[in-house]
Amino acid sequence: MKQCAIVILNYNGAEMLKRFLPGVVEHSTFDLWVIDNASQDDSVVILEQEFPQISVIRLSQNFGYAGGYNQGLEQLKGDYQYYILLNSDVEVTSHWDQDLVQFLETNRQFAAAQPKILSAKDKRLFDYAGAGGGFLDHLFYPYCRGRIWNEVEEDQGQYDDDLEVDWTSGACFVIKSDLFHQFQGFDEHFFAHMEEIDLCVRMRQEGFRMGYTGKVTVYHLGGATLDRSSPRKLELNIRNNLAMIYKNESRSRFWWIFGQKAILEGLASLGYLLKGQRDSAHAVWKGYSGFFKMRNEFLQRSATKKAPFLGPSKYVFLDFFFRGKKKFSDL
Incomplete structure (x- = not known):
């Protein structure tokens, strides 16, 4: 070998x-x-x-x-x-x-x-x-x-x-x-x-x-396949992020996380609309609908351990957008 x-x-x-x-x-x-x-x-x-x-x-x-x-x-x-x-x-x-x-x-x-x-x-x-x-x-x-x-x-x-x-x-x-x-x-x-x-x-x-x-x-270089601002990339990131949680968490924990993400990402979609970025706003909801269409294919796993996350932020969305913490050292 x-x-x-x-x-x-x-x-x-x-x-x-x-x-x-x-x-x-x-x-x-x-x-x-x-x-x-x-x-x-x-x-x-x-x-x-x-x-x-x-x-x-x-x-x-x-x-x-x-x-x-x-x-x-x-x-x-x-x-x-x-x-x-x-x-x-x-x-x-x-x-x-x-x-x-x-x-x-x-x-x-x-x-x-x-x-x-x-x-x-x-x-x-x-x-x-x-x-x-x-x-x-x-x-x-x-x-x-x-x-x-x-x-x-x-x-x-x-x-x-x-x-x-x-x-x-x-x-x-x-x-x-x-x-x-x-x-x-x-x-x-x-x-x-x-x-x-x-x-x-x-x-x-x-x-x-x-x-x-x-x-x-x-x-x-980045963006060689899909640019970071691409609505298609946004859609896939949202869909796959939901799938990752669905696969690796209990059902009750998934729905608890889902509810919070739906609120935050719904606000993000509204923000895109207000800025005239309709394709990005639509991509958010396409990510959600794509997950629900495929969720039976994302089979839940039975993990041996629940490894804790290692980073300093429990809610990075709130830290960044509402608490003004723009650098890792701020978290």
Whole structure:
């Protein structure tokens, strides 16, 4: 069994591959794989002609982030001790892959870990997706050190430490391969968005721990598939967040959380309407209706443990929007 595979999922990402793959090839030690989600552009041609050292797994259709990784990694099952899952729009740094794997080798209490993730658009700032380590509040809203909602901090070395987190970012993280398959990978009903958080929640409830190391840095462009302001992304985030709670909490606890989220997100939808953003307002309710249409497919699990959330905020929505706490250090 080899030590690690770096695996990139691609769908119509020819421009991202041309921009970011040369750096990944230059700075990486482990085997490189691209899972192609039946791209309609010239992604595969570019891979075959310009990056012959990269192995390609071609899927028959676009299965989304969750299904694409699940199906592709199934073909690598038993071949590698670790997987590093890397978005196609990430710029890496020297020894990044070796250092991530070494972090798990040294800190064996962790099943998965992410690096510090900064913005490729402005390298002084933290990135939206994962930043300096991800947490969940009591309503399952995700937030990060270095990023709460759309407010991001400048990197001044304040998160160069190592620590335990609630979830690791799908933009870049390393995971023990046997555990990925043991937990049946990502929930394919999610299609895209929040599937990595759901996997982390499921793993944590079975006693496994997630890590962050600020000693490894990557730069994430973000929005390569769906822009952060996309109504479709908002819809999927709301639907999948509800599904994650439904799967991992008791029915009584779910409905208690649901009621509070419905009020808060209903107010958010009204805010979108008042600002003339009708598509975003509609996306909120499409997220709710999408959840109810699919909720019987999101089967409730019986968790061995109920792992407490590790972050400082119990209600990050209230802290941010009503109490003016815009930075992690304020929480």
